[in-house]
Amino acid sequence: MGKLTPSTLRIGRRYRANRLDGPYDAVIIGSGIGGLTTAALLSDLGWKTCVLEQHYTAGGYTHSYDRNGYEWDVGVHYIGDVGARTRTRMMFDYLSGGELKWAPMDAEYDRFYVGDRTFSAIAGKQQFRENLVKRFPAEAQAIDSYMRLLDKVGRSLPAYTMSKLLKPWQRLLAWPYLKLKVSPLLFRNTYEVLSELTNDPDLIAVLCGQWGDMGLPPRQSAFMVHAMIARHYLYGGFYPTGGSWRIAETIIPKIQKTGGEVFTYARVNRILTTGKNVTGVEMADGHQIECNCVISSAGVSNTFEKLLPADAVANAGYDQLLKTVKPSMAHLGVYIGINQTAEQLELPKTNFWIYPDNDFDGAVEKFLDDPQAPFPVVYISFPSAKDPDYANRRPGTATIEIVAPAPFAWFEKWQDTIWGKRGDDYDRFKEQLGERLMQYVYEKLPQLNGKVDYYEVSTPLSTDYFCAYQKGELYGLDHDSMRLRQTWLGPRTRFNGLWLTGQDVLTCGVTGAMMAGLLTTSAIIGFRKSAGLLDRIFGDSNQENNP
Ligand SMILES: Cc1cc2nc3c(=O)[nH]c(=O)nc-3n(C[C@H](O)[C@H](O)[C@H](O)COP(=O)(O)OP(=O)(O)OC[C@H]3O[C@@H](n4cnc5c(N)ncnc54)[C@H](O)[C@@H]3O)c2cc1C
Structure with missing residues (x-):
């Protein structure tokens, strides 16, 4: 790994129509962990796959970005179940050819500040x-x-x-x-x-x-x-050594091995259909890629509300089905850089969750009614402390991230403005929110007072711009009981040749979306071939094997 220049964080190949090398056996929309997993598993079975990612880098919510000499992850703060030979670990090992390494967090992986009391989650059942x-x-x-x-x-x-x-x-x-x-x-x-x-x-x-x-x-x-989340972290939290962008970087070679590719700056504008059959995709530049197997990892809302023709969606009954699900909450992110190391600053490998009191639902309600009310939850993560390789890449520096909820509606009026030029009122609003959130950091870590070199704030509009979530959704569809009962939310769709994968298929989380990739692959290749694939990934291990 070692020292990085900014451009090395951009992974995948820049899309140009003349760089396509079809015909492809499958076209995958979106290069998040769901899309990459499906593409990699199909590639391993000899398929030639083409992953199309609208962002400038591959990885979806697992990508990292850098600015001013600092590097931040955007959607990976900790992963559970990778400290032993569990199925999750075996999947990551298989996809990355063993290249992806994991660093354990502190035994106290989560710390909860509930009003003036402090509680912990400790690794090990x-x-x-x-x-x-x-x-x-x-x-x-x-x-x-x-x-x-x-x-x-x-x-x-x-x-x-x-x-x-x-x-x-x-x-x-x-x-x-x-x-x-x-x-x-x-x-x-x-x-x-x-x-x-x-x-x-x-x-x-x-x-x-x-x-x-x-x-x-x-x-x-x-x-x-x-329960899935509690179980997932029960044996502690882990961070990808080298940063979260290593997840995509270590999976992509599997896709390229059989002639496939992961293209960036590759926005799909439409999924092409003839009746109920999918025939390919149309790119933002108007170029059409023919393929009768299209896998959407762009999320249910994007797939059915933006990419497919509205009449085809209605004819297939999805207009009604979509009423059973809603987008998950949107968020603010604060990305902080400091000119000292995590060790010098005594930053922990523990996530902080800060709550005004023990009535979590009440706090959300109050906040939605009154934006000046305390944030119902503020999450603080210390990526440079968690990553043992960070100091090699960005010596003498440390990073911190804050995540907090913020309704998309607060930002709707700037929706049609251009990124980076949304106007002074937008910048001022962001600044106020950023200042409020920074107070949480100074309160919990007073040693940081006067030491922060740089910080910037992302809003739900940034999430839409970079990760293509129309309402800035943190986690795709909301995880209420209604959503989990929906049997239509799975790899299969009512269109021949169109498949879904990613966090809307099972649940959110890197592991949830990765397992959705396995599920989608199994649905495409059928039960008989899946048995062989499962055998290759998991061998004869039938058991989760945590200590
Ligand atoms: C702030 C935050 C913190 C999180 N922290 C954690 C954590 O600590 N641990 C954990 O396990 N999970 C965490 N998650 C959740 C986790 O990151 C996601 O659930 C998971 O990565 C989703 O993967 P995915 O493949 O389903 O979707 P995504 O990663 O969102 O990928 C979808 C991709 O599709 C692309 N796309 C959309 N439309 C188009 C189009 N028309 N053309 C081309 N490309 C398109 C998007 O650009 C995007 O790259 C976090 C998420 C967020 C936002």
Whole structure:
């Protein structure tokens, strides 16, 4: 790795129509982890794939960017389940040919500031439990019941995931089995489930301290996603050594090996159809790429509201189905650079979650009613502290990132302005928000006062501009129970030759979107060939293997 020049962070090949080398066996829209995984797995099976990414670099939310000598990730702060030979780890190893390495965070991977109290999540199932019991001795029974519920969700997930592979008639046949295996617990409301275990609002708050990882507070979210996230990080958080951009960089060679390519600056304007058959895509420059296998990793909203013809969408019934889902929350990002190292500044390898009090839903409501109310959650991450290679690439510097919610509506009036030239009023608004958020950093880390060299603020419009989320969505579709019940949200679509992948297929998160890539590949190649593929990735391991 070593020292980087800014341009090395831009990965993928710049699109030009004359650089296309078709015919391609599959065209993939979007180079996030969902798109790259699908492309890499199909490439491994001998397919020639073409990934089309509208941004200047590949990776989607896993990309990194740099400015003024600093480097930040935009959508990867920590990944769980990669510290042992788990399925997640085996997938990353397979996709990257073992090139992607992981650095563990501190044992205290998440710290929750709830009003004036501080709680922690500690790595290791037993340690996690014991730490909670120590803080809430009267709630030991509730904590044990909670741990059992996490296991129960874990046991249900394979059947839930597999059900996404089925064609509608197969799902009907499999219904008795699915009913038995997929626990109704998955679709229950998080707060309801937890309040049946305990009356202690602080304990509920601590258990829900990661709600920002899926964008919905406990009274709105589905327990399935709550439990998946809690389970995912139970053995600690890990950061990709070398930065989050290494994820795409280490996967792309697999795609190129069989003649495929990942093109950047490659915006798809339309998915081409004849009746219910997909015939290819049309690029922003008007060039058409013919292909009867198009895989969209651009998200459900983009796919059905922007890329497909409205009449075809309505004829296939998607206009009605789309009413069952809604976009997830939008966010502000603050990207901070300091001219000292993480060690000199004593920055932790721990994420901070800062809450005004233990009523998370109430805080969201207050904030939506009054923008001057405290942010309902402020998340602070220390990427340069987490990445053991950072000092080699950017010596003598450190970075910090802040993420906080902000409704898209606040920024709507600037929607049609040009990036970088949105006007003084927009800049002033951003500045105010940035200053408010920086206070959270100074309060928790007073040693940083007077030391910040540079910071910049991103808004939901930046998310739309760089990552093509029309409403600045953090996590694609919202993770409420209604969404999780939608059987049409899966790899298959009602258009022949059109497939979906990425975070809207299963759940958000790098791992969720990566597993969606595996699911989509399996749906495309069929059960028989999938068995061989699974064998290659996971060998004879049937077990998650955490310590
Ligand atoms: C601030 C933030 C923090 C996060 N932190 C974490 C974390 O710590 N751990 C974790 O596991 N997950 C985290 N996530 C979530 C995780 O990053 C995402 O769930 C996951 O990366 C989504 O992958 P994807 O492939 O589905 O979509 P994306 O990565 O969004 O990829 C979709 C791609 O499609 C492209 N695209 C869209 N339309 C077009 C078009 N018309 N033509 C061409 N290309 C197009 C977009 O530019 C984009 O690159 C975070 C997300 C955010 C925003």
